[in-house]
Amino acid sequence: MGRPVAALPVFQIFQLSIYWFGINAIWGGLNNVILQRRMDDLVGKGNAGSGLALLTLLGAAVAILVQPTIGTISDYTITRWGRRKPYIAIGAVLDVVFLAGIATSNTYVSVGSAGSRSPRSGSLPEASSPPRSGSAF
Numbered sequence: 001m002g003r004p005v006a007a008l009p010v011f012q013i014f015q016l017s018i019y020w021f022g023i024n025a026i027w028g029g030l031n032n033v034i035l036q037r038r039m040d041d042l043v044g045k046g047n048a049g050s051g052l053a054l055l056t057l058l059g060a061a062v063a064i065l066v067q068p069t070i071g072t073i074s075d076y077t078i079t080r081w082g083r084r085k086p087y088i089a090i091g092a093v094l095d096v097v098f099l100a101g102i103a104t105s106n107t108y109v110s111v112g113s114a115g116s117r118s119p120r121s122g123s124l125p126e127a128s129s130p131p132r133s134g135s136a137f
Contacts, residue, residue, distance in 0.1 A: 019088075026099065031056075034102070 008016075035052065043051030074087045081089075 026095070030099075030102070 035055065036048075039048035039051050070087055070091075074084050077083050077086065079086050
């Protein structure tokens with residue numbers, strides 16, 4: 001199956017973009033609001049800045065390791081859902097599980113989201129035609 005040659009309809013562009021909107025809304029709220037408010041509970045008031053820096057560093061390390069790995073694996077995956085959709089679905093389910101865990105515990109894990117981002121990134125060029133790749137419309 002090759003790449004499409006026709007321009008994408010606006011509705012399909014919307015479908016491709018809504019996933020990123022959701023991810024950015026979740027992580028923007030989590031990183032900028034929820035984690036800063038929970039730092040005192042996680043590491044104590046005196047260590048809140050260091051704790052937030054450590055969580056940010058660990059999140060970046062997970063993203064650096066997980067996203068390219070899952071992206072490479074998804075490049076060679078062949079399923080009836082396609083190459084990327086199984087990883088996107090698994091990552092979305094893990095996102096829900098981890099977000100529920102964050103809401104109810106004092107720990108922080110971001111592997112699920114990192115695992116779903118790289119296959120989604122890889123699916124974008126596959127959905128658009130070569131002259132339109134990389135353009136918004």
